[in-house]
Amino acid sequence: MKPPGAPAEIAIAAPVIGEIRRHAEAEAPLEACGLLAGNGNLVTRAFGMRNARVSARRFSLDPEEQLAVMKRARGEGLEIIAAYHSHPRGRARPSREDIRLAFDPDLVHVIIALAPRPDLRAFRIDGGDVEEVRLAVAAGAAAGPR
Amino acid sequence: MELTDAQAERYSRNMLLEEIGPAGQEKLLRSKVLVLGAGGLGSPALLYLAAAGVGTLGIADSDAVELHNLQRQVIHCTADVGDDKVSSAARKVAALNPDTRVLPFRERVRAANILDIIAGFDFIVDGSDNFATKFLVNDACFFAGKPFSHAGILRFLGQAMTYVPGAPCYRCVFIGPPPPGAVPSCREAGVIGAVAGLLGCVQAAEAVKYVTGAGRLLAGRLLVADLSEMEFREVAISRNPSCPLCGDSPSITDLQDGPAEVCEG
Numbered sequence: 001m002k003p004p005g006a007p008a009e010i011a012i013a014a015p016v017i018g019e020i021r022r023h024a025e026a027e028a029p030l031e032a033c034g035l036l037a038g039n040g041n042l043v044t045r046a047f048g049m050r051n052a053r054v055s056a057r058r059f060s061l062d063p064e065e066q067l068a069v070m071k072r073a074r075g076e077g078l079e080i081i082a083a084y085h086s087h088p089r090g091r092a093r094p095s096r097e098d099i100r101l102a103f104d105p106d107l108v109h110v111i112i113a114l115a116p117r118p119d120l121r122a123f124r125i126d127g128g129d130v131e132e133v134r135l136a137v138a139a140g141a142a143a144g145p146r
Numbered sequence: 147m148e149l150t151d152a153q154a155e156r157y158s159r160n161m162l163l164e165e166i167g168p169a170g171q172e173k174l175l176r177s178k179v180l181v182l183g184a185g186g187l188g189s190p191a192l193l194y195l196a197a198a199g200v201g202t203l204g205i206a207d208s209d210a211v212e213l214h215n216l217q218r219q220v221i222h223c224t225a226d227v228g229d230d231k232v233s234s235a236a237r238k239v240a241a242l243n244p245d246t247r248v249l250p251f252r253e254r255v256r257a258a259n260i261l262d263i264i265a266g267f268d269f270i271v272d273g274s275d276n277f278a279t280k281f282l283v284n285d286a287c288f289f290a291g292k293p294f295s296h297a298g299i300l301r302f303l304g305q306a307m308t309y310v311p312g313a314p315c316y317r318c319v320f321i322g323p324p325p326p327g328a329v330p331s332c333r334e335a336g337v338i339g340a341v342a343g344l345l346g347c348v349q350a351a352e353a354v355k356y357v358t359g360a361g362r363l364l365a366g367r368l369l370v371a372d373l374s375e376m377e378f379r380e381v382a383i384s385r386n387p388s389c390p391l392c393g394d395s396p397s398i399t400d401l402q403d404g405p406a407e408v409c410e411g
């Protein structure tokens with residue numbers, strides 16, 4: 001059983017970070033968003049989703065798409081660990097809006113900023129409290145060098 | 147088994163460990179460990195396992211030593227370039243420890259031969275360099291009920307986990323090979339040689355622990371090392387009831403060769 005609340009640290013497989021970044025770059029200048037799933041506190045899978053707000057300043061997940069993604073993840077035995085979104089121009093910190101709208105205190109919030117260089121950080125947000133979540137990068141199911 | 151004086155001296159630092167002692171050393175000398183891949187991970191694993199007195203070391207690799215291997219594949223030397231990796235590695239093992247017998251497998255590990263190759267071994271070290279083989283090793287070890295050590299390396303990153311029957315398998319976590327293009331190709335993916343060395347040593351330590359019963363295996367947890375930040379972390383992983391291999395209604399019921407990775411040079 002997982003203790004309630006978002007974990008204080010998570011790990012992300014390196015290829016997933018590449019996927020988040022490519023999604024964010026493809027959607028820029030609009031904010032990109034999605035859900036991250038995996039095993040325990042290890043994220044192995046990104047589900048890129050549409051930004052229902054179609055905005056450069058804010059995002060929201062489409063509730064129907066969210067249900068579909070959660071169903072798919074469950075089907076693969078994955079747990080939803082985090083929600084991610086991009087700040088195409090801002091820093092990788094939750095905005096006031098992000099803090100106000102954080103919908104699930106059990107989810108980690110991953111934010112990727114693109115400029116001046118890609119910066120990915122994770123937070124837990126409970127009520128108005130924001131705490132950075134330690135992030136480890138795992139090699140993942142990657143091919144090694146020959 | 148009676149240790150000779152030379153063996154008592156050679157292995158004294160093993161046997162001084164309470165968890166190993168003379169009984170553990172005898173287990174090592176009787177043990178059979180297979181190292182799949184005599185590359186970046188396999189090189190240090192083979193050297194440390196031979197040095198520890200593992201009695202039988204299987205070495206499986208179909209490649210020849212190339213100059214660009216030497217940056218991390220420390221069991222091979224400049225003069226070995228062009229020779230097959232199994233012979234090159236076997237010479238170093240023989241020079242290091244005459245107690246260790248080498249079983250050579252100069253073939254590519256495939257769905258058709260892997261069960262025969264792993265059959266006689268107590269523990270398998272997966273030092274393969276591509277994810278198709280990593281999934282194949284996982285599946286074969288699951289079907290054969292064999293414990294194995296997984297490791298993966300990328301740039302400054304390394305990860306390792308140990309499978310024993312009943313513990314979460316590699317597919318419980320990583321499900322299946324990533325779609326083509328989702329991960330860097332072999333050519334793009336550089337790595338710090340010491341990352342390979344570190345993770346290969348972790349795998350050797352897991353093999354020694356398994357054989358002797360010492361310590362706590364890396365089962366149900368993934369070791370995550372980031373040498374760029376010099377951070378070492380551990381992530382708990384659990385059995386996935388929907389795992390396609392070891393889950394409640396598995397979709398994988400026999401061994402398949404994964405998609406071959408395109409890799410020039």
Ligand SMILES: [Zn+2]
Pocket residue numbers: 058085086087094095098111
């Ligand atoms: Zn935001």
Ligand SMILES: [Zn+2]
Pocket residue numbers: 314315316317318319386389390391392393
């Ligand atoms: Zn499994």
